[in-house]
Amino acid sequence: MDGAFENFKEQVRSAADIVEVISSYVPLKKRGQNFWGCCPFHGEKTPSFAVNPGKNMFYCFGCHEGGDIFKFIMKIEGCGFMDAMKLLAGRYGIPVPEKQRTAAEIEQEKQRERIYQTNGTAAKFFQACLLKTAYGQSALAYLAGRGITKEIIDSFSIGYAVNSFGALVTSLGKRGYGAQELEAAGLAAKGKSGFYDKFRNRVMIPIKDPKGRIVGFGGRVLDNSTPKYLNTSETAWFNKRRLLFGMDIAYKAIRSSRQAIIVEGYMDAISLHAAGIGNVVASMGTAFAQEQAALLKRMADETVFCYDSDSAGRRASVRAVSIAREAGLKVRIAGVPEGKDPDEFVRHHGKEAFMQVIAAAQEGVDFQIEETILQGDVTNLAGKVDVVSNILPFLLECKSEIEAAEHIRRLAQRLTIDEGLIAEEYRKAAKKGGAKNEPVNVRLPQRKQANAGQQAEELLLAVLLEQPLLAYECLETVGRTGFSTPQLAQIFDKLCELQAKDAFTVDKLNDALEDAAQSALAGIRTRQIPSGDANKLLADYLRQLQRSYWEREYEKHRLLADEYERSSDERFMDELVETQRIKDEIKKLYGNYK
Incomplete structure (x- = not known):
């Protein structure tokens, strides 16, 4: 880190009054050397969250979360270190030092900002088409049929792309946005006769980054035509691996509950929010990524995956468990009954029934084990050996030997195999694969002292x-x-x-x-x-x-x-x-x- 950055960081650290900042989020009362309040990172009724101004730190004696003022802002706002510093700097009127940028970097930043502006203006156009024109009546009826209210339409900035090849290009052209800019944003394409709208006769769902900036769109058809969804192509500013749909709306509920429910698609997330379930985001498909897990870890302790119950959804859930656990998250898998997706289930059975599904969600590694068994042949010894071999990687991801031992015990009972044999295979795999914990004995209990x-x-x-x-x-x-x-x-x-x-x-x-x-x-x-x-x-x-x-x-x-x-x-x-x-x-x- 250069000197200017270090000086800026220390200037912010010195200026920020940790009690003043934290008390704007959490009511605090002075008792002794500390200020006390209820922890914002886990539910509690008796205050166990302490702020010590002399040591410039906070610590919760309940959930053991703690650190300095930067750590608090990162956790409470769900942001990175630089954003936390900038937020505090703005609060105390400290100018942020500008990094020397090349001409190419400056031009790239201008282009990115123009894309955000283009997308924002397009979203307003789409919403006006939905709410203020006769063209949008069919789309409004479609949304109403799925329980999507005007309030949810406003929250998610949902709109409608009319069935025209030039409506968006013409309208935004009048507002100063060139056709090439719409093409760069993924809103238009160039054909033999010129530029035309890429999205037509679709419900338009803006995709926003955690700061609420629109980085792309998903367009859903109103009938059974294909493709069902048409999405903005991936670019430097629209990368699905770094985004979770609905995070700009859900982050407060996720931060408050310390739990995130993750579904596959836009409509799953929107329908659950419409039902009053606020801590829901969508991975926009079944490929949950490390970057998405890291984003969630900033504000949640647990993730509950509620993907579709088909084979693709179950396979994706198996992969997602490992990715989320690697990021340090607790993981459970919720299975929607009757093979329904979350959207369909909550519309037919309501919020309480869906929350019962979440409450009954299976622990992540147990799900991985059970799914592997279901995909194998455990009617004979050779099949059981193959299943154990396929399950070992999940056991090696366990954070402690005690956790692995418990899974091995249950696996041995499930397959009617001697527990010691599975434990021995586990140790061999750990030694061969160089597991992070390199466990020697999976039966090791916590020592008395x-x-x-x-x-x-x-x-x-x-x-x-x-x-x-x-x-x-x-x-x-x-x-x-x-x-x-x-x-x-x-x-x-x-x-x-x-x-x-x-x-x-x-x-x-x-x-x-x-x-x-x-x-x-x-x-x-x-x-x-x-x-x-x-x-x-x-x-x-x-x-x-x-x-x-x-x-x-x-x-x-x-x-x-x-x-x-x-x-x-x-x-x-x-x-x-x-x-x-x-x-x-x-x-x-x-x-x-x-």
């Missing part, structure tokens, strides 16, 4: 935040023991990196961390460090880290020994010897163990 161990880790890091020079004294022990979570490990690593450059500040550390680690850092900063000599405290916490490490190792090898013994594996004795060695080590260092 996990809370005490993590508390020591967090207090250790709290001491280092106050005295970062002491980090050097921890390197050897931490290098051997590690931390219990990747977030705490990242905090330690980044702290050491900054300290090595003699550049450590808490703000710089926070800026260097990923989202989850920022929340963990905020939680650490809420801890009260016991009074006493910092070096002695450090030694005590390092000692606890070592003990927790040895106890983890003991549990891992003990459970492996148990599993090998059950399966008559000769490695049983090796693991038994290792558990005794670790037990002796713990006893030597800390006294009697178990």
Whole structure:
């Protein structure tokens, strides 16, 4: 990052009053050093959301979300870091430094803005045709038949393209938009006799980016002719992978509920909004993308996919689960009964019935497993082996060994296969494929002293935040023991990196961390460090880290020994010897163990 950017960021950070900003979104009351309110990121009645102006941070003791003022704006507004900075800069009258742009970049930006203007004017023309002309009566009747009210038409800026080859080109031409501009926007095409309207005799549905700018259109026929939908071709400003239809309307409901319902098409989303279900967006087809998952992660914790119940929709749901889970979202799959799509179901059965479908949605990995079983042949051993092989990639995506173990247990029951055999195949696949967690034993439970161990880790890091020079004294022990979570490990690593450059500040550390680690850092900063000599405290916490490490190792090898013994594996004795060695080590260092 260049100096101008860093200066701008620090200027905004210094000017922004975190209490003033957050209180414009959340009612806060002062109690002690903190200001308290109900968390805007999860539903609660008793305030557990704290804002500390001295440390310039917020932290929720309920959902453990936390960070600085930039993180809050990103979460509450569903925007990226740069947009959060610009929003705060505008609030405090701080000019945004302009990046030096090339002539080509300036021209491209002008073209993009002109496209937005063209699309906006076209949308007004289409809506006028729908609401104010006789031509639009058939389209209005069609929409009314699908439960689409005038209010929903206004919310989504729905319009109608008349059955004419030149109505839009002529009308926008009179308003100063050339035919070539309409062609660039995807609204017109060039034929032998000149330019003509691309959309004719269709209900026109504007597609907007999260800022509400119209980037394209979807046109739906009023009858059974084909193609049913005609969409704007993809361009630099209209990329389906980076858009979710309805996000400009749904983001507040998604942010409030922390849940997004994802459907396939425009009309599914519009019908659900018309029924009073506000946290719905459409992926505009069945190809859910990583960019869309990242967009949702900014404002939601859970996604519920409600694609069509046909084979294509189910296959797409299987793929979507993996993509959403990779982004850190919880995932469930809702199956619409009777093979109906969401639009048809909600129109026939109403909001409450549809919300019951959402409430009964299946956990994502369970859906992947069940769908894979249904597509296979589990009437014989060879078929079961193939099914397990196809399910293993989904198990390897699990975030913890405990989660994978539970799925393996249920899969073994479903296929009437020995659980240990599936677990062994899972370990082989993890080792071969280099799974992120590289699990050794899928039956590993949470250790009894996990809370005490993590508390020591967090207090250790709290001491280092106050005295970062002491980090050097921890390197050897931490290098051997590690931390219990990747977030705490990242905090330690980044702290050491900054300290090595003699550049450590808490703000710089926070800026260097990923989202989850920022929340963990905020939680650490809420801890009260016991009074006493910092070096002695450090030694005590390092000692606890070592003990927790040895106890983890003991549990891992003990459970492996148990599993090998059950399966008559000769490695049983090796693991038994290792558990005794670790037990002796713990006893030597800390006294009697178990």
